[in-house]
Amino acid sequence: MKIAVFGLGYVGTVSAACLARDGNEVIGVDINPQKTEMINAGHTPIIEPRLGEMIDAAVKSSRLTATQNAEEAVAATDMAVVCVSTPSQPNGNLDDRHLAKVAEEIGASMRGLNRRYTVVVRSTALPGTMREKIIPLLEEHAGGRAGEDFGVCYHPEFLREGSAIDDYDQPPKIVIGSEDDASRDALERVYVNQDVQRIYTTIEEAELLKYIDNCWHALKVAFGNEFGRICHKLGVDGRRVMSMFVQDTKLNISPKYLQPGYAFGGSCLPKDLRAMTYLGRNRLDLSLPVLDSIMASNAVHIEAGLDLVREAGHREVGLVGLSFKPETDDLRESPLVTLAERLIGKGYQLRIYDPSVSLAKLMGGNKSYIEQAIPHIAELLVPKVDDLLAHAKTVVIGHRADVAEKLAVLQSEDHAIVDLAGLLWDRQTDNQGYLGIGW
Ligand SMILES: NC(=O)c1ccc[n+]([C@@H]2O[C@H](COP(=O)([O-])OP(=O)(O)OC[C@H]3O[C@@H](n4cnc5c(N)ncnc54)[C@H](O)[C@@H]3O)[C@@H](O)[C@H]2O)c1
Structure with a gap:
């Protein structure tokens, strides 16, 4: 293929070199003349293992050249891969000016082309940037419609500096956000020989996925380091402990606990988190902002459930599930108990259905917890789900009851459903009355 790579920084130079190595004809475009001159002389403008030899070979074989002239590059290619910088503004917001500028340049250069051109954006951009800014700029300057007159894909990059060429060749995944098959197929031709997991999705989801990845990686580093500091103060070997931690691929390093849903609770997580942060703060004299923030985040999420009930608009509310998770009667620190308390406090007429919770059978700490939290709980619990549905205009799905x-039937009627558990996630309709907490 004939490909123009816009932005010859860490991502663009590696991409240009790898694309040329794989047999494509590549033109690198950068506003910085030093970078284009270096590439044309067969040198790499960035330091990255093996990159120098690759650039040298690609330039010698005439498969890689560089220019400052965007129009010339677009005229000679079928696809633009945009890798320009998107740095932070002083206030933390993303600075997408380079991206916007390149969209204008590519758009203007596409005007009058008598073949379909595809624009692939790899720069990291906040969700909405493509639809609200970049695609309109391309359309305005090209004088055509994205998806019809030219192709557009948002294609996040996952390479890591230091192992960028290996990551280019074996990325963790290839994500293509596109609106039309022709754009996606054009980009797929670049990866025809790459046996890597594909994720095809919308442009917004592809934009967001990149941020979720990076926020997750940052959280992992900070989490590991906070426990490293705790271990150090305790005289425990943090690297040994964390290498034991990651051996658990069932619960720890796994998809578990990462699906949006309701807040955590129960007799262990809040208690153990509090004990750990107390130890860190009061006995080890450590600052642990990540661990300290977790309970606060959970409390915000409990309130988010309340906000959805408020948004649903009815005063008669039925809560499905009360214990901290299904098929247990453990009510201690259940976020649904807290939600019920808050709803009662706000004057909602609440009924609760939880087949696992029988007041007669509750004992010990569990019994005293619920009696203290909701003193007249007996009047609110109903034995059958039909009793709950007869009362409620808003049904809150707290957990996966049977x-x-x-509940799916209710969606089509005059009821609102607040889904905190994802029970009806895959059956969402256009019904205005369905409110999911994270979807
Ligand atoms: N560096 C990484 O490891 C990495 C990994 C994944 C994603 N990303 C994302 O990729 C993008 C590029 O990152 P980078 O580290 O390669 O950036 P960089 O700053 O190293 O390079 C960006 C290049 O774009 C050029 N540029 C700016 N405006 C231009 C224009 N109008 N026309 C042509 N070139 C222009 C700059 O001169 C510079 O050479 C960013 O959005 C970044 O968030 C970076």
Whole structure:
């Protein structure tokens, strides 16, 4: 293929070199003349293992050249891969001016082309940037419609500096956000020989996925380091402990606990988190902002559930599930108990259905917890889900009780459903009355 790579920084130079190595004809474009001159002389403008030899070979074989002239590059290619910088502004917001400028230049250069051109954006951009800014700029300057007159993909980059060429060749995944098959197929031709997991999705989801990845990686580093500091103060070997931690691929390093849903609770997580942060703060004299923030985040999420009930608009509310998770009667620190308390406090007429919770059978700490939290709980619990549905105009799905069929029917009627558990996530309709907490 004939490909123009816009932005010859860490991402663009590696991409240009790898694309040329793979047999494509590549033109690198940068506003910085030093970078284009270096490339044309067969040198790499950035330091990265093996990159120098690759650039040298690609330039010698005439498969890689560089220019400052965007129009010339677009005229000679079928696809632009945009890798320009998107740095932070002083206030933390993303600075997408380079991206916007390149969209204008590529758009203007596409005007009058008598073949379909595809624009692939790899720069990291906040969700909405493509639809609200970049695509309109391309359309305005090209004088055509994205998806019809030219192709557009948002294609996040996951390479890591230091192992960038290996990551280019074996990325963790290839994500293509596109609106039309022709754009996606054009980009797929670049990766025809790459046996890597594909994720095809919308432009917004592809934009967001990149941020979730990077926020997750940052959180992992900070989490590991906070426990490293705790271990150091305790005289424990942090690297040994964390290498034991990661051996658990069932619960720890796994998809578990990462699906949006309701807040955590129960008799262990809040208690153990509090004990750990107390130890860090008061006995080890450590600052642990990540660990300290977790309970606060959870409290915000409990309130988010309340906000959805408020948004649903009805005063008669039925809560499905009360214990901290299904098929247990453990009510201690259940976020649904807190939600119920808050709803009662706000004057909602609440009924609760939880087949695992029988007041007669509750004992010990569990019993005293619920009696203290909701003193007249007996009046609110109903024995059958039908009793709950007869009362409620808003049904709150707290956890996965065996009532999905009945609740799905409600969606089409005069009821609102607040889904905190994802029970009806895959059956969402256009019904205005369905409110999911994270979807
Ligand atoms: N560096 C990484 O490891 C990495 C990994 C994944 C994603 N990303 C994302 O990729 C993008 C590029 O990152 P980078 O580290 O390669 O940036 P960089 O700053 O190293 O390079 C960006 C290049 O774009 C050029 N440029 C700016 N405006 C231009 C224009 N109008 N026309 C042509 N060139 C222009 C700059 O001169 C510079 O050479 C960013 O959005 C970044 O967030 C970076």
